[in-house]
Amino acid sequence: MVRSAVRISDPEYPRAIVHFDGDAFFASVEQMMDWRLRGRPVVTGGERGAATSLSYEAKARGVHRGMLMSEIRRRVPDVVVVRSDYTAYSIFAKRMYAIVRETAHVVEEYSIDECFADITGLDAELGKSYEEIALYIKEQLQTSLGITFGVGLAPSKVLAKAASKYNKPDSFTALPLSRIPDFLAQTSIGSIWGMGGSATLRMMKLGVDTAGQFIDKPYGWLVDEKFAKPYKDIWHELRGVSVRPVGEESVGRSGIGSIMRTRTFTPPSTDRSYVFAQLAQNIEGVCAKARRHGVTARGVSFFLKTQDFQYQSRSIDLPVALNTPSDLIRTLSPHFYELFIPGIQYRATGVTLHTLISAAAVTPDLFGESVRVGSRAKVFGAVDAINRRYGRNTLHTGASLLSYAATPARRGLHEGRLRFLLPIEQRQKALNVPYLGEVL
Numbered sequence: 347m348v349r350s351a352v353r354i355s356d357p358e359y360p361r362a363i364v365h366f367d368g369d370a371f372f373a374s375v376e377q378m379m380d381w382r383l384r385g386r387p388v389v390t391g392g393e394r395g396a397a398t399s400l401s402y403e404a405k406a407r408g409v410h411r412g413m414l415m416s417e418i419r420r421r422v423p424d425v426v427v428v429r430s431d432y433t434a435y436s437i438f439a440k441r442m443y444a445i446v447r448e449t450a451h452v453v454e455e456y457s458i459d460e461c462f463a464d465i466t467g468l469d470a471e472l473g474k475s476y477e478e479i480a481l482y483i484k485e486q487l488q489t490s491l492g493i494t495f496g497v498g499l500a501p502s503k504v505l506a507k508a509a510s511k512y513n514k515p516d517s518f519t520a521l522p523l524s525r526i527p528d529f530l531a532q533t534s535i536g537s538i539w540g541m542g543g544s545a546t547l548r549m550m551k552l553g554v555d556t557a558g559q560f561i562d563k564p565y566g567w568l569v570d571e572k573f574a575k576p577y578k579d580i581w582h583e584l585r586g587v588s589v590r591p592v593g594e595e596s597v598g599r600s601g602i603g604s605i606m607r608t609r610t611f612t613p614p615s616t617d618r619s620y621v622f623a624q625l626a627q628n629i630e631g632v633c634a635k636a637r638r639h640g641v642t643a644r645g646v647s648f649f650l651k652t653q654d655f656q657y658q659s660r661s662i663d664l665p666v667a668l669n670t671p672s673d674l675i676r677t678l679s680p681h682f683y684e685l686f687i688p689g690i691q692y693r694a695t696g697v698t699l700h701t702l703i704s705a706a707a708v709t710p711d712l713f714g715e716s717v718r719v720g721s722r723a724k725v726f727g728a729v730d731a732i733n734r735r736y737g738r739n740t741l742h743t744g745a746s747l748l749s750y751a752a753t754p755a756r757r758g759l760h761e762g763r764l765r766f767l768l769p770i771e772q773r774q775k776a777l778n779v780p781y782l783g784e785v786l
């Protein structure tokens with residue numbers, strides 16, 4: 347009797363979802379870029395006076411995120427404080443997504459140091475177990491980027507995220523259906539992704555302290571207690587039923603996500619107004635995306651990339667959270683004019699909104715600035731509606747007008763191509779970060 351050689355996917359994973367989370371990401375990137383920082387307590391966020399990321403050496407000395415630099419310096423006199431370099435972090439992030447995409451078909455860029463991959467069916471396709479595939483990608487990330495990752499494999503995103511957090515750093519946790527109850531019995535409800543402070547308190551008042559106790563409740567309990575849809579989704583996801591597909595665009599709701607947009611233009615240009623218009627178009631793009639997700643940014647960074655691959659960048663903390671382009675263009679323009687060097691050929695610009703918070707959570711400030719911003723948000727709400735109906739960029743700000751100029755003449759294009767073909771060594775030398783392949 348001949349048996350067919352068709353492989354079937356592991357039934358322990360109705361969906362196989364992997365979450366990758368860079369360990370102490372910003373600090374690790376800094377240590378990767380400068381060997382002198384390796385093995386030392388490193389803290390990023392020097393420009394804002396409070397720690398945004400800490401190396402494991404710093405964490406071991408009792409300092410934590412958000413701590414003031416003065417306090418950190420007092421506790422750890424040999425600490426190395428560096429300014430955030432969002433351009434470098436973004437390059438590492440892009441490379442991270444690209445490496446995961448080399449193996450997985452569906453990848454969601456969740457934040458600057460995290461992504462999800464749906465590898466369902468890949469076990470049968472590759473003749474390897476889901477565990478082997480997830481570990482293979484982890485290995486690829488760690489050898490290419492030189493930083494470690496916490497990795498979780500599970501049948502849903504919420505479970506994968508809980509798994510990647512377990513035993514950090516440099517960890518791998520797999521949660522097939524049969525292991526879920528034991529794992530969740532030891533996981534506090536408050537540590538579950540999407541459980542806010544007030545929801546956690548409510549759960550605890552109802553006698554639910556662990557995620558295990560939560561999934562033991564029948565669905566009717568959630569209905570009786572009038573829990574909103576996001577909590578019902580979490581309940582399904584924790585029970586191993588995927589209701590939040592990977593690939594769905596989403597950004598962090600509590601200051602962890604970022605939104606980035608870059609554009610390369612050909613041929614490169616020395617025209618200041620044209621380069622600024624390119625930057626303005628990117629600002630419009632990230633703002634539209636932020637509004638689509640109902641978030642607003644407390645920080646923004648941008649870069650200009652020259653024809654010989656030099657990056658000039660600035661990172662700015664915003665006193666008032668913003669997601670409207672007119673305000674951001676006004677905020678960034680003086681920085682742009684300081685960075686821009688006349689006579690230099692530029693080939694790309696990019697903007698990243700970071701420290702994202704829910705737009706609904708913005709607290710009004712003393713001077714009413716956030717109220718004024720709020721009324722502009724209404725104007726851009728109308729802009730969004732028009733662009734949704736008639737196509738992207740139907741309506742845009744005057745600042746980006748020049749970026750829509752007619753396609754360059756053939757000769758110019760040819761010239762641009764020739765300059766692009768620099769010897770690889772020269773490109774590596776020009777970058778102020780390790781060469782990680784084409785990322786922009």
Ligand SMILES: [Mg+2]
Binds near residue numbers: 367368369370371459
């Ligand atoms: Mg991380």
